[in-house]
Amino acid sequence: MTINHGVRRVAVRAAALALTLAAGSGLTAAPAAADISPLGANIWTCKPSPLRPRPVVLVHGTWETMAGNWVTLSPKLKARGHCVFALNYGRVPGAGPLYGNGDIAQSAQQLSDFVDAVLAATGASKVDIVGHSQGGMMPRYYLKFLNGAAKVQKLIGVTPSNHGTSSLGLVNLARLLGLSPAVALVCQACQQQMVDSDFMKKLNDGGDTVPGVDYSVIATRFDMVVTPYTSSFLTGDSVRNILLQDRAPLDFSGHAAVNLDPVVHQIVLDELDTPLP
Numbered sequence: 001m002t003i004n005h006g007v008r009r010v011a012v013r014a015a016a017l018a019l020t021l022a023a024g025s026g027l028t029a030a031p032a033a034a035d036i037s038p039l040g041a042n043i044w045t046c047k048p049s050p051l052r053p054r055p056v057v058l059v060h061g062t063w064e065t066m067a068g069n070w071v072t073l074s075p076k077l078k079a080r081g082h083c084v085f086a087l088n089y090g091r092v093p094g095a096g097p098l099y100g101n102g103d104i105a106q107s108a109q110q111l112s113d114f115v116d117a118v119l120a121a122t123g124a125s126k127v128d129i130v131g132h133s134q135g136g137m138m139p140r141y142y143l144k145f146l147n148g149a150a151k152v153q154k155l156i157g158v159t160p161s162n163h164g165t166s167s168l169g170l171v172n173l174a175r176l177l178g179l180s181p182a183v184a185l186v187c188q189a190c191q192q193q194m195v196d197s198d199f200m201k202k203l204n205d206g207g208d209t210v211p212g213v214d215y216s217v218i219a220t221r222f223d224m225v226v227t228p229y230t231s232s233f234l235t236g237d238s239v240r241n242i243l244l245q246d247r248a249p250l251d252f253s254g255h256a257a258v259n260l261d262p263v264v265h266q267i268v269l270d271e272l273d274t275p276l277p
Contacts, residue, residue, distance in 0.1 A: 038070040040078030041086040044121045048083050054128045054153055055118050056272065058086040059111060061133030062100045062189055069132055073265050080269055083122055087114045090134075090189060100134055101187040104199060107134075108141040108148075115142075115151055128154040130268055132259060133226065134189055136160025136217070141203055149210045156216045156271050158264060159223050159255050163204060163231040164195035195231065209236035216271040218264060220244040225255035242267060 041058065048055055056077055060069035066086035077084045090100040090107035100107070115127055129139050129152055136157025142148035143155065192199035209215055215234055221243065223229040233241040244251055244264065253261045 035065075035088060036067045038067050038074035038086055040075040041066070041070065041084040043078075043083070046083035046122065048122055048124050049081060052081045052083070053124065054126050055083040055085055055122050055124055057111075057115060057118060057127050057129045058084065059129060059131035059135035059139060060086070060088070060100060061131075061135045062187065062193070063098045064100055064132070064135075065098065069135070069259055072260050073130070073268065076265055076269065077272075082272070083124075085114070085118045085127075087111070089114075092188070101189050103188050104134070104138050104141060104192050105145075107138055107189070108146055111139060111142050112146045112148060115148070119151060126151055126153045128152070128156070128272055130156045130158070130272075131160065132158045133255065134161055134193060136232075137162050137193070137203075140208075143210050143213055144203070149212050152213055154214045154216065154272065156218070156268055157232065157234075158218045158258055158268070159220060159226055159229075160217060160232050161193045161226050162208065162217070162234055164193055164197060164200040165226045165231065166195050166228070207236065208234040209238055211238075213238065214275070215239045217241045218244060218258070218267055220251075220253055220255070220258055222252050222254045240271070242271075 038058070046055070058066060058070045058074060060066050066088050070086055074084050074086060087110070088099045089110040090102040090104070091098070092102040118127055119125070131137070131139055136155075137160040139148065139152070139155055140162070143152060191197065194200070215236065215238055217233050217239065219226075219229050219232040219241070221229055223232070226232055233239075244253065244258070244261075244267075247267065248263045251261065251263055253264065258264045
């Protein structure tokens with residue numbers, strides 16, 4: 001095998017990191033439905049009740065859409081009495097109808113603008129955020145750098161990429177041959193979610209949490225996208241880390257299947273109602 005052929009093969013493998021994140025994140029929405037809200041979400045006349053005083057903002061993952069990511073959880077939240085809102089974010093030219101692949105800092109600004117709109121419409125003082133994968137990690141940038149902590153009470157991350165992913169060794173392979181930029185060309189957010197990326201170092205410098213926000217993390221032992229799965233977990237006094245298999249030992253849901261998992265849904269519902277000690 002010549003050097004050129006070898007480099008070409010590694011470039012393909014490096015780009016596969018982006019595809020791994022996409023395939024593992026649960027693409028369930030048809031292109032025509034990319035901008036359609038999930039059932040129960042984005043009813044802008046909804047007013048929070050005394051029992052459910054904070055609107056819930058749903059944040060999808062890498063190369064996903066709000067309609068696909070939250071097709072089952074959103075109506076359950078609405079049925080429980082929550083005002084539910086969801087957004088699409090992070091779309092870049094040439095990405096087609098899928099979202100969550102652009103610069104994460106810019107995506108966090110989109111989330112900030114969306115939360116402001118939700119608070120203005122509902123009259124609430126704070127929201128709770130539920131996010132999957134990148135959507136469970138990206139709000140931490142909003143909390144830490146964009147004054148989001150003043151507007152968010154709870155952040156619940158479902159298999160979030162909080163400390164990056166090794167993507168089963170593809171990260172180290174790409175770096176060894178200087179091919180991390182190849183991944184960024186396909187999906188900047190994928191490159192930023194690599195373990196030890198500059199973005200991850202900035203996000204986690206000084207600690208995982210910010211004062212005033214309660215954090216819950218739901219991880220699965222069978223996550224093959226955020227690897228190792230323990231990189232989802234956070235440290236801090238206001239954190240509750242939950243391993244799915246501790247609640248349901250025979251639940252084999254992976255990174256994508258958690259979106260449709262009724263056990264995960266129940267954990268989310270419970271976490272929204274349960275104050276941290």
